Amino acid sequence: MTPETIDVIVARRTQPADGIIVLDLVADADTTLPPFEAGAHVDLHLGPDLVRQYSLCGDPFDRSHYRLGILLATKSRGGSATVHRAIHAGDRLQIGLPRNHFPLATDAQQTVLIGGGIGITPLLAMAYHCMRGGKLFALHYCARAHAKAAFLDELAAEPLRSKTQLHFDDGDPAQRFDPRRDLPEPSPDTHLYVCGPAAFMDWVVKEARNRGHADLHIHREYFEAEVDKSGDGFKVRLANSGRIIAVPAGISIVKALSLAGIQVDVSCEQGVCGTCMCGVIEGVPDHRDSYFTEHEKAANDQILLCCSRSRTALLVLDL
Ligand code: FES
Incomplete structure (x- = not known):
């Protein structure tokens, strides 16, 4: 175990819906699980070069276990397929300490949580x-079908039942999510949280903006995203050493650094998780990620090295 990881045991594995398994993780003997905030995730270490991130979807006030809900991705790059195939009750695992890139606003008077598919997971902890x-x-x-929806027993029981609305694509059209009906009126004290497939999120965010919700009050977490790798080459200079490294067209900054012998921590490699974040000292990044807010992107003082590129011929990185 390294200081950044903890050893856990899979206490329970269930499959509550088509393609979704739920793991309850408990601390190894004589240890307790660290606290976590609603919206947080952990890294699941599945192999030497296989680390995947999953949201904690249990009650943050219950430190007896961590709960993860994991969808078998249709285009799995190895993570969810490994979990579904090889992880069972009684197995020992290493996980990272909880990290939160999707925190709740502390000043909200009204919070509306909108989850699509497996995007329900961080929102459950928030609820x-x-x-x-x-x-x-x-x-x-919101789920495509009743059979593809997890956590239904939990959501059908109090205390969550009276706060929850279910929307199934294969159900009566009247119960489907309708932003004009289901989103609240915008107000300075109202915050929206959206998580799910990119197309679903883009739709909800667009509708929320159209209704007048401020961008800073529309919080989102993408689980996966298409990364646009097009564009010309450029150079990066590492502020600490002064080294200049060329980043050719079609090659990510992470890859170019790796080829030069410099390793950067990565996880999703899709601009979703924030693991590869780095400060920008000079130059203007061409942000290609789904992680930063528009406000953070406009500041141009940070970049995600796995996916983003440069609008200037040179970027000076805080590395
Ligand atoms: S590795 Fe996840 S954003 Fe770069």
């Missing part, structure tokens, strides 16, 4: 957090 704090909130769970 528990809001419920425990006596906050005004609503949870919308």
Whole structure:
């Protein structure tokens, strides 16, 4: 075990829906699980070069176990397929400490959580957090079909039941998610949280903007994203050593650095997780990620090295 990881045991594995398994992880003997915030995720170490991130979807006030809901991705790059095939109750695993790139706003008077498919997972933890704090909130769970929806027993029981609305694509059209009906009126105290497939999220975010919700109040977490790798080559200079490294067309900064013998921590390699974030000292990044908000992108003082490129011939990185 390294300081950044903890050893856990799979206490329970269930399959509550088509293609989705739920793992309950408990601490190894004589240890306790660190606290986590709603919206946080952990790295699941599945092999020497196989680390994947999954949201913690249990109650943040319950430290007895961590719960993960994992969808078998149709284009799995190895992570979800390995979990579904090879991880069972009783197995020992290493996970990273919880990290939160999708935190709840502390000043919200009203919170609306909108999850599409497996995007429900971080929102479940948020729902528990809001419920425990006596906050005004609503949870919308959109799924393609009833058979593909997990956590239904949990959502059908109090205390979540009265705050939850389910929306199934294969159900009565009247119950489908309708942004004009289901999104609240914008207000300075209202925050929206959206998580799910990119197309679903883009649709919800667009509708929320059209209704007048401020971009800073529309919080989102992408699980996967297409990365546009097109564009010309450029150079990066490493501020600490002064080394200049060429990043050719079609090659990511991470890859170019690796070829030069410099390793950068990565996980998703899709501009989704934030692991490869780096400060920018000079130059203007060409942001290609789904991680930063528009506001953060406009600041141009950070870049995700796995996917983003440069609008200037040279980027000086805080490396
Ligand atoms: S490795 Fe996940 S954003 Fe770069």
